[in-house]
Each structure stands twice: as C-alpha cells, then as structure tokens.
Amino acid sequence: MIPIGVESKAQALDCPVRTILSNVTGKWRIIVIVALEDEPKRFGALKRCIGDVTQSVLTENLRHLERDGYITRSVDPGPPVAVSYALTPLGRDLLEMMKPLIIWSNEKQDTVRAARAAYDG
Amino acid sequence: MIPIGVESKAQALDCPVRTILSNVTGKWRIIVIVALEDEPKRFGALKRCIGDVTQSVLTENLRHLERDGYITRSVDPGPPVAVSYALTPLGRDLLEMMKPLIIWSNEKQDTVRAARAAYDG
DNA sequence: CAGTATCCTTTACGATACTG
DNA sequence: CAGTATCGTAAAGGATACTG
Numbered sequence: 513m514i515p516i517g518v519e520s521k522a523q524a525l526d527c528p529v530r531t532i533l534s535n536v537t538g539k540w541r542i543i544v545i546v547a548l549e550d551e552p553k554r555f556g557a558l559k560r561c562i563g564d565v566t567q568s569v570l571t572e573n574l575r576h577l578e579r580d581g582y583i584t585r586s587v588d589p590g591p592p593v594a595v596s597y598a599l600t601p602l603g604r605d606l607l608e609m610m611k612p613l614i615i616w617s618n619e620k621q622d623t624v625r626a627a628r629a630a631y632d633g
Numbered sequence: 634m635i636p637i638g639v640e641s642k643a644q645a646l647d648c649p650v651r652t653i654l655s656n657v658t659g660k661w662r663i664i665v666i667v668a669l670e671d672e673p674k675r676f677g678a679l680k681r682c683i684g685d686v687t688q689s690v691l692t693e694n695l696r697h698l699e700r701d702g703y704i705t706r707s708v709d710p711g712p713p714v715a716v717s718y719a720l721t722p723l724g725r726d727l728l729e730m731m732k733p734l735i736i737w738s739n740e741k742q743d744t745v746r747a748a749r750a751a752y753d754g
Numbered sequence: 755c756a757g758t759a760t761c762c763t764t765t766a767c768g769a770t771a772c773t774g
Numbered sequence: 775c776a777g778t779a780t781c782g783t784a785a786a787g788g789a790t791a792c793t794g
Contacts, residue, residue: 555776555777603713616653620726623723
C-alpha cells in the first residue's frame, strides 16, 4: 500500500507520490527530458525543437532539471559560446519510466475525451 | 520517437506527452487516485485520509477526475446524505501505470536530494 | 455530511527588451 | 548564442465562513 496521508509538512516531503509529482509537474519538465532523448542539444536547438516555449521559461526549467540531477549543462566558451544539455543516467531513467505512461495516455485520449463530452452533456 | 514539438495550439492538444501531463499534473489528482486504491471512500474519509487538503480544493479535484472518467460519484440521499467515490476501470488503469513511477521515485529520492544539495552547495 | 462561496497568496507561464 | 531582467497574466492552491 502506498502512503499518501500526511499530518505534517515533513511527512509530505517523504511521501513518494508527492515526490514523483513534483518531478513531473509543470508543463515543461518532461517535455525537455523527452526532447533530449536521442542526443544532447544546445539551447537554441532545444527551443526550436519544443516550439512553443519562451526563452525565460525554458531557462528556468533547464535550471531545475540540472539542479535535480536529471540533465547536465556543458559550456564550450567560443566565441561564440555554445551550451549543450544532455540527459544524465537518472534523467534517462526517468524518461524510461515515463514512456509506458505516455503511450498509455496516447491510447486513452479518446476515452477521456468521450467521458468529458458525456459529463459536459 | 515521441513527438513533442508543436507549431500550433491544435498540435499541442494531440501531443501525448502534453496530454498525460495534464492528467497527472497538479498536486492532488494522483493522490486522490491512490487514496481510492483499496476501496471506495466517502468525501470525509478521503479528506481525512489525505490529511492536508482543504475541502474546496478536494471538491474541485474530485470533479475534474469524475469529468475525465477516472472516478465515479454515487449519492445515497440519507438523511444524512452519503457521497461515495470509487475508481473506474480507467482510473485503476492509470493507478497501475503510475505505480512503477512511484516506486522508482521513492528509490531515487536520496539521489535527487544529493544532486540538489551539491548544486545548491 | 458534503459541499458552496469568497477572498487571498503563490506559483507557473508568457511577452518583451536588453546583454556579454 | 544563450542567456538575464522586468513586467504582467492566469491558474492552482489555501483559509475561512456559510448551508441544505
């Protein structure tokens, strides 16, 4: 059985459900991880690849992911300077854990849409 | 290869990564799903079981989950009225998909904490 | 018991301009 | 190229009071 109930803030920090959620929560974290699947990418390439993320938000998310140990940041001082981001083993591990969920989600999209339409009546 | 880049809003709606994220994102969705794992629960029981969620927020999340087809809501008009929430097959399916991720997250908590401490250091 | 209704704070996200 | 700095908006969450 998975513990979820808490009576204190300290307890919440130890809760695995809450921990994993704080890792995948947010619109961009997992998208960046997925974007780095095949090869390390530079900032500009990452931004173009994702498409609809702004510079400031992308930077912010990259910092979070680096801080938590999911990606690395390598600077090649040019000029021009070139910064490259890559998955760590931990990051690749998270990606592999997410894949079944992503595939499942893709399969069930229509089911959810139907449920929503029925509910909205 | 998982598609993530988009050039339009319509494309973003079809993106599996973004879809699954919108299902599990938020501090409470998955916690409620997990709380319903073993048996249907009434509103009050659910609230006590989770511990640190407010009534209004719990209600809001229950409505979302019901709308998307992950849980059902059954009313037994009393008095006093008793409302029971239960997982649908879809909800149970999502729970099973999340479990490996939850277990993994639990195992890696210390790794992330260490990475964070090193980064902040 | 199981909610609604308000109001407030925090966080995420977004747009734009500027810089070594 | 890869950011930083500012500013503004929007959504999530939280606190509290009230109700059939």
